[in-house]
Amino acid sequence: MEPVHPEFVPDASLSREEMEALQRDIAEQAVFTDDLPVDPESVCHTRDAGQQRLDETESTGSDEPPTVVGVDQAFLDDDRAVSALVAMRGGEVVERVHAVAPTEIPYIPGLLSFREGGAILAGFRELTVEPDLAFFDGSGRIHFREAGLATHVGVTLDLPSVGVAKNLLCGTPRAPTDGLVEGDRVPIESNQKVTAPDGTVIGYAVQTRQYDSPNRHVNPLIVSAGHRVSAETAADLVLACSAGYKLPEPTRLADKYADEAKATVT
Template identity: 60%
Template structure:
């Protein structure tokens, strides 16, 4: 899988000002409306043996770290079955800076995608999409680079504000994440994602919600609907949960 829009590749050698300017350009190029060839209802965790017709290939992306190297992995699933895994181990060029994650981790992830033989219909990233200071988080940035429908699933809220208090909500609950003065080039109150309670216990410990946002070619409501169909009783969507496990497995091999 190769980049479709190489002019948007995240270059860690850019200055901070140049990085932020590129993110504005990425956000301008992103489309936060549904633009894909599959039926969202066909995204499921059924076994491939029970599936009929062409079901979408869904990729999960995650990373682990070895000192100054990134172990980037992609796990490709059809239904509940893994059909391909790919990884790359690459050097990290810059430290983590909030809001500039794609410039630290984007290149390593691109390297892992280039090892993938099949093109996914949907990519789920462990990171933000439109819920980002410049509406260009990791899922948006790389979704635009590959021009692939993408969704960001973060464990913490980077910016914006929930419409309602998200603490201790029941499984399946969601509320809008609204743009505020921390989100640039957005009207205050614009809906940029959801807090989504994918899993919850009736007693302690309370599980915190996920923060789901569209990356590229997916709308806010559809992004959360897709994630809800992929969680399968776990907090994380199955493609990124499998990617997390594969990243740890690969890291152990290299360590």
């Protein structure tokens, strides 16, 4: 899969000011409403037990379940990132690929895509399946300039995308997020640190799993639209794809595969 907008490919040689300017351009290009090629309710639905298993290379037209890709990264050292992609269709893994690329710059809050984006795009070039949607381990619109990793890569590829982060980068939850019940969600609004107008819902804190115990708790995921997906649908998709785990299944498997791929590269 090649970039549709090569002008947005992350370039680590840019100055910080140029990177931030590029992010603002990406945010203007991003679509934070639903424009998916598939029915969101069909994403992550598994096949019935009696349904015939689809061959990976067989084309079944409109009856074929959507192809969803989970993306996660691991690091070999300070200079190289391993990007792992796991493609799923109908609840089954149909392809796993990885790529290694230099990171070139250190971690800087708000500029993650310039550190990891090269490896991620290299991973997408290795895919033989055509994805309908991607889940990224990182933010989307919940970003200072509304162009986190999921938005940056999503716009570059013009691929519907969802950002799934573990920590809140910016924005303000509309209500407390401690002690949420499984399935709960709390809107996250933009504030003075975000380029979106104050009060804009830029994502959700989503409680995908919770212990039934007062002594243990699971923190919510921070979910935001990447590109061509609304904040509300992004939260719906993450809940639908969380099969008893905190992480949605595509990124959970990508996280696991990233560690496996890292070991083979090392």
